[in-house]
Amino acid sequence: MNEFEKNVQSKRHDIGDSAMGFIASFGFFAILFIIATVIKAIGA
Template sequence: MNEFEKEVQTTRNDVIDSGVGFVVGFGFFATIFAIGVIFKMFA
């Protein structure tokens, strides 16, 4: 058995963590896109 499987640091569901990571990444690129669109409207 793998030694990392014996001592688990957290028992949280990985789906929650990957969902949060996806939302944060998507939010970052959506913010950059929105800034570009707003800049193009006023330029």
Template sequence: MNEFEKDVQAKSNDAIESGLGFVYSFLFFTIIFFIGVIIKAVAL
């Protein structure tokens, strides 16, 4: 067992963190998309 396996910095679940990263990035691109849709609708 190497030293990194003995001294772990974060003991939280990686699946939860990766899921939250996916959700945050999805929300970010969704907001960017709707901002573009609103700008296009106003420009008409």
């Protein structure tokens, strides 16, 4: 076992961080899409 496996910085699971990254990026692009749709509806 190497040194990094013995001395772990964070004992949290990666799935939580992956889910937060996915939700954050999805939310960002969803907001961008909603803003663009609203601007298009106003301009039409």
